[in-house]
Amino acid sequence: MLAYASATTTVVVALGISFQPVSPAADNSRLAGAAASQPRDIEQPTTDAGATESPGSPAPPEATAEAQTTISKAPDEQKVARAVTIQKMSRAQLLAQRAEELEAQLPDPAQFVISSFNVLGSSHTTGKSRMASGVSRVRTAAQLLNLHGVDVVGFQELQPDQYRSFLGAAGGAFNVYPGLAAGPLGVDNSIAWRTAEWTLVDSRTVPIPYFGGNLRPMPAVLLEHNETGRRIWVANFHNPATNSKRGNNDRHRAAAAAREVALVNQLVDETGYPVFITGDMNDREAYFCRMTGGAPMVAANGGSNDGGCNPPPYPMPVDWIFGHQMVDFSNYVRDEGPLVRRTSDHPMIRATATLDGQDGLPPASE
Numbered sequence: 001m002l003a004y005a006s007a008t009t010t011v012v013v014a015l016g017i018s019f020q021p022v023s024p025a026a027d028n029s030r031l032a033g034a035a036a037s038q039p040r041d042i043e044q045p046t047t048d049a050g051a052t053e054s055p056g057s058p059a060p061p062e063a064t065a066e067a068q069t070t071i072s073k074a075p076d077e078q079k080v081a082r083a084v085t086i087q088k089m090s091r092a093q094l095l096a097q098r099a100e101e102l103e104a105q106l107p108d109p110a111q112f113v114i115s116s117f118n119v120l121g122s123s124h125t126t127g128k129s130r131m132a133s134g135v136s137r138v139r140t141a142a143q144l145l146n147l148h149g150v151d152v153v154g155f156q157e158l159q160p161d162q163y164r165s166f167l168g169a170a171g172g173a174f175n176v177y178p179g180l181a182a183g184p185l186g187v188d189n190s191i192a193w194r195t196a197e198w199t200l201v202d203s204r205t206v207p208i209p210y211f212g213g214n215l216r217p218m219p220a221v222l223l224e225h226n227e228t229g230r231r232i233w234v235a236n237f238h239n240p241a242t243n244s245k246r247g248n249n250d251r252h253r254a255a256a257a258a259r260e261v262a263l264v265n266q267l268v269d270e271t272g273y274p275v276f277i278t279g280d281m282n283d284r285e286a287y288f289c290r291m292t293g294g295a296p297m298v299a300a301n302g303g304s305n306d307g308g309c310n311p312p313p314y315p316m317p318v319d320w321i322f323g324h325q326m327v328d329f330s331n332y333v334r335d336e337g338p339l340v341r342r343t344s345d346h347p348m349i350r351a352t353a354t355l356d357g358q359d360g361l362p363p364a365s366e
Helices: 002-014 024-037 061-105 134-147 160-170 250-271 285-294 338-343
Strands: 110-118 152-156 174-177 191-194 198-209 215-225 231-238 275-280 297-299 319-324 328-335 348-355
Touching: 110 134, 110 231, 110 275, 110 319, 134 160, 134 338, 152 231, 152 275, 160 174, 174 198, 191 198, 191 215, 191 231, 198 231, 198 250, 215 250, 231 250, 250 275, 250 285, 285 297, 285 319, 319 328, 319 348
Parallel strands: 110 152, 231 275
Antiparallel strands: 110 348, 152 191, 174 191, 198 215, 215 231, 275 319, 297 319, 328 348
């Protein structure tokens, strides 16, 4: 009875009802009336803490609150999960769309033909009837550039009279660096490019050991592709040979190769633009292994240097075209046909180079 009275008091107080003590009979009568008049959703206390509620009885307050929370949260969590999924899908779609937009904004690939050609200096055929003069032969060299569709070429042994003859034969189609700007010894290793395809951005000469270790200025030019805006470095070299006339130049040739490798790395590190190398290296496997092992370069005629040096197969000339690893080479040709044989004692080599994606593009800040 005390438990019942205590529970009753709790309910009454909770309802804000005050009363005066009455007799038990009157109290029972009032409680019965109060119970009948209470709202249906107010839970009534039990008289026995251990009694089991009937099937129609409401759940304890704590259980009801927890169930209501679970029920109310479930739809929200499902909504959130759906929103996250939609957000993820939308982000993926946006990224894909953005990638497509960026790809669409990139210029078309730059594809061009690059060549290396030792044109045999005039002094080597003066007074010799077997071959025409250097001036005459270099005009044939200009014809060969057109026949092969060459856009950029590195010349070796282009002596001053041949340089002037080439400019006349080219009819303004090519610009040349350094030409005579670096003196009579600098012109030998000039680079020429078609002005309709390329514009000169920067140029320099670097000292490279030649016969007897004597330094000669050899060129490097930064060219911009007129159609796509991509930029490339082209450097052109002639390293000293070892022969009976000039003696042993092995160490000077190795020193030249070391400087050339260092230049490639310097240009790539400083500018990020791909570098091309053309030249008569007077060396085969040794030069290939030095260049591809010391700098991020590949040869236009194949070979590899990934954990071991594997030069291209023979016949392997001493004339080379290299390009940065980002470059795709194709259509390598070693021309030793009648026109070439009338022009030089070296083959004319050429290859198609392709740059795509972001390769060679200047930074957006430029």
